Amino acid sequence: MTARRKKEWFDDDSFWRDMYPFMFPPKRFADAVLEVDKFLALIAPRGKNVLDLCCGPGRNSIPLAKRGFKVTGVDRAKFLLDKAKAKARAAKVKIDWIQADMRDFVRPESFHLVLNLLTSFGYFDDKNQDVAVLRNMFASLRPGGTCVIDVGGKEWLARIFQPTTSRLLPDGTLLVQRHEIFDDWTRIRNEWILIRKGRAKTFRFHHTIYSGQELKERMERAGFTDVKLYGDLDGGAYGSNAQRLIAVGRKP
Ligand SMILES: C[S@@+](CC[C@H](N)C(=O)[O-])C[C@H]1O[C@@H](n2cnc3c(N)ncnc32)[C@H](O)[C@@H]1O
Numbered sequence: 001m002t003a004r005r006k007k008e009w010f011d012d013d014s015f016w017r018d019m020y021p022f023m024f025p026p027k028r029f030a031d032a033v034l035e036v037d038k039f040l041a042l043i044a045p046r047g048k049n050v051l052d053l054c055c056g057p058g059r060n061s062i063p064l065a066k067r068g069f070k071v072t073g074v075d076r077a078k079f080l081l082d083k084a085k086a087k088a089r090a091a092k093v094k095i096d097w098i099q100a101d102m103r104d105f106v107r108p109e110s111f112h113l114v115l116n117l118l119t120s121f122g123y124f125d126d127k128n129q130d131v132a133v134l135r136n137m138f139a140s141l142r143p144g145g146t147c148v149i150d151v152g153g154k155e156w157l158a159r160i161f162q163p164t165t166s167r168l169l170p171d172g173t174l175l176v177q178r179h180e181i182f183d184d185w186t187r188i189r190n191e192w193i194l195i196r197k198g199r200a201k202t203f204r205f206h207h208t209i210y211s212g213q214e215l216k217e218r219m220e221r222a223g224f225t226d227v228k229l230y231g232d233l234d235g236g237a238y239g240s241n242a243q244r245l246i247a248v249g250r251k252p
Helices: 015-025 024-042 061-066 078-091 126-140 154-160 212-221
Strands: 048-051 072-073 096-099 111-116 140-153 164-168 172-184 187-194 200-208 225-230 245-250
Touching: 015 078, 015 172, 015 200, 024 061, 024 245, 048 061, 048 126, 061 072, 061 078, 072 078, 072 225, 078 096, 111 126, 126 140, 126 212, 154 164, 154 212, 154 245, 212 225, 212 245
Parallel strands: 048 072, 048 111, 072 096, 111 140
Antiparallel strands: 140 245, 164 172, 172 187, 187 200, 225 245
16 A cells, blocks of 8 residues: 655656666666676575565666566656666566555565665655665565665765765766755755756755664664675675675574
8 A cells, every 4th residue: 555645855756867867877787787796696595586676777677687586676766667667678578567665565575685776775754764664675575585775874974075076977067966964964965966068957855874883773673683784795894985885684
């Protein structure tokens, strides 16, 4: 059942449509092919049924399906799911695509592996809803199954934080990023200003930032055991030098 909720920034398909070229350039898809092999080696899933929660345009779902996994891709944004479906058709793989909110989707004891990748976690103003998502992920796993969450870690962010940065994108667009930390260093408000040919377009979004310990504690609260933190998909240690926070938890 889908709950009635107030509209938030991630509910707006035009956000994902306008951000698509910057968030999902071809290199991100190419990287995913290599990353899928790395995280499969890191976690060694015990079966072939995978839930890619917040699958976006299918960056990870499609390489997994090509490797023989039975993939269910769930995402809120119709625009991104349409992209994913077209890419899956072109790759000639069959994937079960479902449009749903991560707070609602649960399919009890169905998956050997549940993924939530590329900072798709921590979007809700009420942090209890993040725990509700973790509980859904836990419920959807079969006993012995594995959950992988990949976000940007708070330790790294605290070390490199700058309120304003800018860079030139390959197509000549100037991207100015402004960041503000709020809510006792638990959340970040982002403003991305894209300037091209004298025209500026602004995107605003905010989310929770987790430290390794905070994410681990939330996962344990949802029932996960043996939670391990990594700083990269090669199994490198998590810490303030790690650009990613990769948390792997098991369902007993
Ligand atoms: C940064 S993208 C990452 C996409 C994908 N995991 C990847 O690795 O390319 C975040 C994704 O989360 C999805 N999303 C955001 N809020 C959601 C929600 N409440 N329920 C389900 N999906 C959501 C977005 O539509 C988007 O596809």
